[in-house]
Amino acid sequence: xxxxxxxxxxxxxxxxxxxxxxxxxxxxxxxxxxxxxxxxxxxxxxxxxxxxxxxxxxxxxxxxxxxxxxxxxxxxxxxxxxxxxxxxxxxxxxxxxxxxxxxxxxxxxxxxxxxxxxxxxxxxxxxxxxxxxxxxxxxxxxxxxxxxxxxxxxxxxxxxxxxxxxxxxxxxxxxxxxxxxxxxxxxxxxxxxxxxxxxxxxxxxxxxxxxxxxxxxxxxxxxxxxxxxxxxxxxxxxxxxxxxxxxxxxxxxxxxxxxxxxxxxxx
Amino acid sequence: xxxxxxxxxxxxxxxxxxxxxxxxxxxxxxxxxxxxxxxxxxxxxxxxxxxxxxxxxxxxxxxxxxxxxxxxxxxxxxxxxxxxxxxxxxxxxxxxxxxxxxxxxxxxxxxxxxxxxxxxxxxxxxxxxxxxxxxxxxxxxxxxxxxxxxxxxxxxxxxxxxxxxxxxxxxxxxxxxxxxxxxxxxxxxxxxxxxxxxxxxxxxxxxxxxxxxxxxxxxxxxxxxxxxxxxxxxxxxxxxxxxxxxxxxxxxxxxxxxxxxxxxxxxxxxxxxxxxxxxxxxxxxxxx
Numbered sequence: 001x002x003x004x005x006x007x008x009x010x011x012x013x014x015x016x017x018x019x020x021x022x023x024x025x026x027x028x029x030x031x032x033x034x035x036x037x038x039x040x041x042x043x044x045x046x047x048x049x050x051x052x053x054x055x056x057x058x059x060x061x062x063x064x065x066x067x068x069x070x071x072x073x074x075x076x077x078x079x080x081x082x083x084x085x086x087x088x089x090x091x092x093x094x095x096x097x098x099x100x101x102x103x104x105x106x107x108x109x110x111x112x113x114x115x116x117x118x119x120x121x122x123x124x125x126x127x128x129x130x131x132x133x134x135x136x137x138x139x140x141x142x143x144x145x146x147x148x149x150x151x152x153x154x155x156x157x158x159x160x161x162x163x164x165x166x167x168x169x170x171x172x173x174x175x176x177x178x179x180x181x182x183x184x185x186x187x188x189x190x191x192x193x194x195x196x197x198x199x200x201x202x203x204x205x206x207x208x209x210x211x212x213x214x215x216x217x218x219x220x221x222x223x224x225x226x227x228x229x230x231x232x233x234x235x236x237x238x239x240x241x242x243x244x245x246x247x248x249x250x251x252x253x254x255x256x257x258x259x260x261x262x263x264x265x266x267x
Numbered sequence: 268x269x270x271x272x273x274x275x276x277x278x279x280x281x282x283x284x285x286x287x288x289x290x291x292x293x294x295x296x297x298x299x300x301x302x303x304x305x306x307x308x309x310x311x312x313x314x315x316x317x318x319x320x321x322x323x324x325x326x327x328x329x330x331x332x333x334x335x336x337x338x339x340x341x342x343x344x345x346x347x348x349x350x351x352x353x354x355x356x357x358x359x360x361x362x363x364x365x366x367x368x369x370x371x372x373x374x375x376x377x378x379x380x381x382x383x384x385x386x387x388x389x390x391x392x393x394x395x396x397x398x399x400x401x402x403x404x405x406x407x408x409x410x411x412x413x414x415x416x417x418x419x420x421x422x423x424x425x426x427x428x429x430x431x432x433x434x435x436x437x438x439x440x441x442x443x444x445x446x447x448x449x450x451x452x453x454x455x456x457x458x459x460x461x462x463x464x465x466x467x468x469x470x471x472x473x474x475x476x477x478x479x480x481x482x483x484x485x486x487x488x489x490x491x492x493x494x495x496x497x498x499x500x501x502x503x504x505x506x507x508x509x510x511x512x513x514x515x516x517x518x519x520x521x522x523x524x525x526x527x528x529x530x531x532x533x534x535x536x537x538x539x540x541x542x543x544x545x546x547x548x549x550x551x552x553x554x555x
């Protein structure tokens with residue numbers, strides 16, 4: 001394949017990826033009347049009324065704050081528990097390590113639909129129903145195993161001699177881990193945080209089951225835009241566009257490491 | 268690298284075990300409980316043994332969902348894996364366009380799953396959608412809410428849009444790890460483009476491709492929110508996959524026993540497949 005043909009293929013693919021998002025963006029800037037009556041590639045009467053509505057309406061805006069809050073909690077919890085565990089998996093053999101690792105991975109594989117009812121009952125019974133921490137904890141079911149998996153990949157790339165030299169120099173484990181080891185796998189930590197963010201941000205089924213009012217995520221608010229007069233397309237599109245913004249920002253920050261991160265640190 | 272035997276390492280993994288066990292083991296035990304009992308209320312429950320399992324395994328609606336699910340996952344793998352490899356080979360290796368392409372590629376992966384459904388809904392509706400209007404304009408009778416085949420193809424294209432980037436990014440990472448010297452050697456030997464792919468790139472991609480197939484299988488096998496928003500499983504039940512049948516059963520009809528039995532069977536299928544893959548990946552780590 002000549003390099004020109006390669007780039008044409010790639011460009012066509014990127015256009016295919018962007019076209020639905022472009023359409024959503026345009027729809028968010030149109031009036032409902034225009035959406036329903038005419039087919040226009042560009043809004044005739046450009047309006048930001050939908051955006052104003054979302055940022056001022058108390059039924060909409062808190063949804064974004066709720067989502068951001070539980071995602072942030074999830075990232076912090078996941079990284080805190082996964083870092084030492086990943087270190088253990090990458091450096092030591094211990095009783096049942098392989099089985100434990102596979103058991104962790106099975107939790108990424110479990111279809112969330114399987115756990116809906118039990119989760120509801122569990123969090124109801126411990127009094128965490130409809131709190132941010134409940135969603136954050138529920139999402140650790142797949143973000144923690146994923147974090148361990150990715151971090152273990154990155155940590156295994158660091159030569160063991162570094163650990164041994166540090167111990168010989170009289171470093172304690174916590175001091176060595178924080179001042180020497182963590183800086184070495186900085187990009188791995190960033191990539192892991194990105195993945196925890198990603199999987200917690202896109203998940204809806206568990207988040208919807210575990211919340212009702214106080215911690216309701218934005219994606220759930222969106223599914224309830226059907227009003228008496230039918231679907232409010234413009235508003236729906238606007239809410240959709242706004243859910244893309246945090247993801248886009250986060251990708252931009254990790255763009256240098258993203259490819260390696262997707263390979264789970266294993267290349 | 269030889270690992271050291273060290274049982275105290277358990278202390279380091281303990282927090283992970285506790286956090287995950289809280290969310291994994293207790294709910295799983297609840298599911299097992301449900302699957303073996305008939306529950307009428309808090310104090311009236313009967314042990315029914317494997318009755319629910321037998322019922323679920325004989326349910327024709329679930330057979331339909333399972334067949335649709337297998338077809339869907341197979342189609343997803345057959346399209347996305349070759350397409351992903353091809354597109355990864357098209358990505359520039361360095362230069363300013365690398366970042367731009369990567370960011371654009373990753374964008375669909377960060378769209379909340381139900382919003383993916385919304386995007387494709389507003390994109391392909393015959394009345395307000397870009398693709399819907401254009402397809403009908405050039406003479407296709409396209410309506411994904413009315414025609415089973417259209418609905419199927421729309422869900423499939425949506426999934427290709429949503430997830431092919433994952434395969435591309437994985438393969439791209441694999442390709443980046445190939446030293447330039449390999450390509451130079453191939454050039455000196457006068458190797459064809461195909462030979463370079465077959466004998467240099469493909470072997471290096473084996474590891475990441477296994478991860479890609481595993482992840483794509485798992486995520487396609489438990490797909491729920493995207494088709495639910497787009498088609499609601501219809502028309503009829505043409506796009507009703509396993510997760511959706513399960514959710515309807517458990518939350519819609521409140522048939523806890525059969526739903527729990529179904530959950531366990533569902534989970535076991537995924538587990539079995541993944542275990543085979545896990546062993547393969549472990550073996551490869553050992554060899555390579």
